[in-house]
Amino acid sequence: MGFFGGVVALAKGFATTLQFAFQKKPTIQYPTIKKQHAPRFHGLHELRRYADGKERCIGCELCAIACPANAITVIGAENAPDDRRSPGERYAARYEIDELRCIFCGMCEEACPTDAIVLTPHFEMADYRRGSFVYAKDRLLVPPEAGVGTPPDERPGGIPADLGSVIEAKSTVDITAGYGTTHRGEILKTQRKGLAG
């Protein structure tokens, strides 16, 4: 390389850093400007409702079984005949997710037969105590005045768009109807038909 080669190499190095100084910075000024994340970003969970205000969750514990991190605790209970919480026979008396254990994989969402649990794009969950990361129904369930919860997502595997069409399904006569009218239910029905035919 020699002396002049070394000088040229040095000059190239200095030119590179100087050039970078004038380039546009890719930094996003986070608290003031928030990044536009992917539409199906996996963030904090939410328990949704039907349009009539009933809870979608039927306390079946499938999410807890599907959870690879053992983050979900569900304790189901029978619906009282005069005070029905969900359209099904049972509802979740307790529903808790430890967000520190959760790996945000979305398996609970996949497993849920009534599309009750969904992952919202919300991700700012920082807190000072460990205990406050265990989210119970008071924080997971959408409040009644907030409507059904996360808006539908039409793409395959997304949150079904049937919201509100289950008013008839609140009848306890046909428990499966509540699910059958959902997007995934329809898919499942056609699949079953295909199998039968």
Next chain:
Amino acid sequence: MNDILNAPPWWLVVLVKSAIVLFVVVTTFAYSMLFERKIMAWMQLRPGPNRVGPWGLLQPAADAAKMLFKEDLTPASADPLIYRLAPFISLACAMGAFAVIPFSETSGGIWGVGDVNAGILVIFAITSIGVYGISLAGWASGSKYPLLGSIRSTAQMVSYELSMTMSVIGVLIIAGTTSLAGIVHAQTHVWFIIPQFVGFAIYIITAVAETNRAPFDLVEAETELVGGFHTEYSGLRFGLFFIAEYLNMITVSCIAALLFLGGWNPVFGLAFIPGLVWFVLKAGLFIFMYIWLRTTLPRLRYDRLMNFGWKVLLPLATLNLMVTAAIVAVVG
């Protein structure tokens, strides 16, 4: 009262001048730190500090407040007196150098605390004592990493101090004076960077090594020595070392501007701009160069640093000195 205003006693003049110079210099330190963080950030594709105040301008104040409230720790194995004294030696020497630096000149005289006729020698003497601050800090910490940093600092400072002084003597020979103001006057027509380019290059390189800045920051070397001599220091005492490092950087930048870039002599005959502005611009150029150097080059290996100092810089500086002396003897 009028007597004091008309003919103030010399000590009052010196006190007021020192206070003003120290205030300006410490403010310069604070903002050169911010400047460095900003420039480095830009060169690394980051925006840099921008949360405290508009454009991050209050960041130095926030840093100072943080330093003040940090716990001041003294390790159990440390030599308590020397451990506590070392930062003050560093800072006092770094500040002392500004006593003889002239910043500008008007018809009223030199702008500076003192106009010493051996200014450059005084500066070298004071900054040499500053090495004791770093060496003693590392030794008195009673811990292995600071000790390694301290050993390195002694070796590095001594070997580069030699070449630095040698590189400057060329300028002194041409100017025929050791007074900083006199050296600036001698550069009214031609800056010494032109006849003394080799000396200038050696001065710049050794100045980086003298102030422990990257790529010669082996004394601190956070990747290998965990901060080197100041590993054990925290809070305000660490802050003092920090201030001393930056003040040294400003000092050598000022000297470079005075000795090689004509000090407060205007560029292109733009004499309507005050000399102080020219001086600040020239010194600022060197501070920018320091930052640029830090972002660009990785740290030298220790043996290469010593090789470079003793086998390249010192012979080159000696040669430069002899050639300059011969030419001045023949021509002048």
